[in-house]
Amino acid sequence: MRAVLLVHGGAWAIPDILADGSIDGVKKAAKEGFIKLEKSGSAVDAVEAAVRILEDIPVFDAGHGAVLNADGDVELDAIIMNGKTLAAGAVSCVKNISNPVTLARSVMEKTDHVMLTGTGANKFAEKQGIPQVPTEELVTQHARAEWKMYQKYNESVTNLFNTQMVHDTVGAVAVDYDGNVACATSTGGITNKMVGRVGDTPVIGSGGYADNNIGAVSATGHGESILKVNLSRLVLFHMEQGKSPLEAANTALCYMEDRVTGRGGVIVVNTEGDWAAQFSTNRMAWACVKSRNLFCGLNPGECFKESLI
Ligand code: ASP
Numbered sequence: 239m240r241a242v243l244l245v246h247g248g249a250w251a252i253p254d255i256l257a258d259g260s261i262d263g264v265k266k267a268a269k270e271g272f273i274k275l276e277k278s279g280s281a282v283d284a285v286e287a288a289v290r291i292l293e294d295i296p297v298f299d300a301g302h303g304a305v306l307n308a309d310g311d312v313e314l315d316a317i318i319m320n321g322k323t324l325a326a327g328a329v330s331c332v333k334n335i336s337n338p339v340t341l342a343r344s345v346m347e348k349t350d351h352v353m354l355t356g357t358g359a360n361k362f363a364e365k366q367g368i369p370q371v372p373t374e375e376l377v378t379q380h381a382r383a384e385w386k387m388y389q390k391y392n393e394s395v396t397n398l399f400n401t402q403m404v405h406d407t408v409g410a411v412a413v414d415y416d417g418n419v420a421c422a423t424s425t426g427g428i429t430n431k432m433v434g435r436v437g438d439t440p441v442i443g444s445g446g447y448a449d450n451n452i453g454a455v456s457a458t459g460h461g462e463s464i465l466k467v468n469l470s471r472l473v474l475f476h477m478e479q480g481k482s483p484l485e486a487a488n489t490a491l492c493y494m495e496d497r498v499t500g501r502g503g504v505i506v507v508n509t510e511g512d513w514a515a516q517f518s519t520n521r522m523a524w525a526c527v528k529s530r531n532l533f534c535g536l537n538p539g540e541c542f543k544e545s546l547i
Pocket of ligand 1: 460
């Protein structure tokens, strides 16, 4: 039974007040994503379904709950990738979309391109009949309060991008019963980011990568660092060299810390259904369903197991 569905809710210093909500959210997404995997049998369907659930939960920085940029606006990034064909779809800097992962999937399946950005992506959403919602519908009180705090103290961009203060980006990876892998990642980015800033999330090889010859990865953490080391593809490179998902994840995260002082987290599967959820930040909420068991954790080294039967 190699089918696996693994999700994360962002690698950062998750405060205690958000801990239970984050764990509950990733468990829900992993369970429902796995049900989708069993029903449709497709890794791509499963990662999209899991990420949509996470985008709808306001505790996470994606879709509803997204953080605000320097203008107090919401700009969203997302990616999805099919390991069977290497088809990928991404959107960056989109506004007023509740489920950017679904828009990314439309880019993958209904255009000749890999990424659409800004107004072009929003126009495409309209053509596809993907509903656009008022910004206020996506903004939580928490996101607004955090933005006001940043404005008040007028911190420098360098301080803002402190490796512990990035946010709860969401992601999923899956391997289906046929050995096909897929990944999806979605984010609002980093509070008070410059208008037009694009992070790692929608960039193929950085925020995610999926290849049936190796496995799939979804990344989270300091976007500028992840971009510099191409974190998701770097993990898969180490797997190609013979490392397990766990060893590859740790090697790539150490490299990012050594080379660019960046921290983050990754979820990883290989085509045999081996998996890993690793992070170099204080915490990362993650959950995994495999063979009717649910595994989850939040703190380093933690792995709780529940039976789903
Ligand atoms: N990687 C995301 C970004 O930099 C943030 C995160 O993962 O929390 O946009």
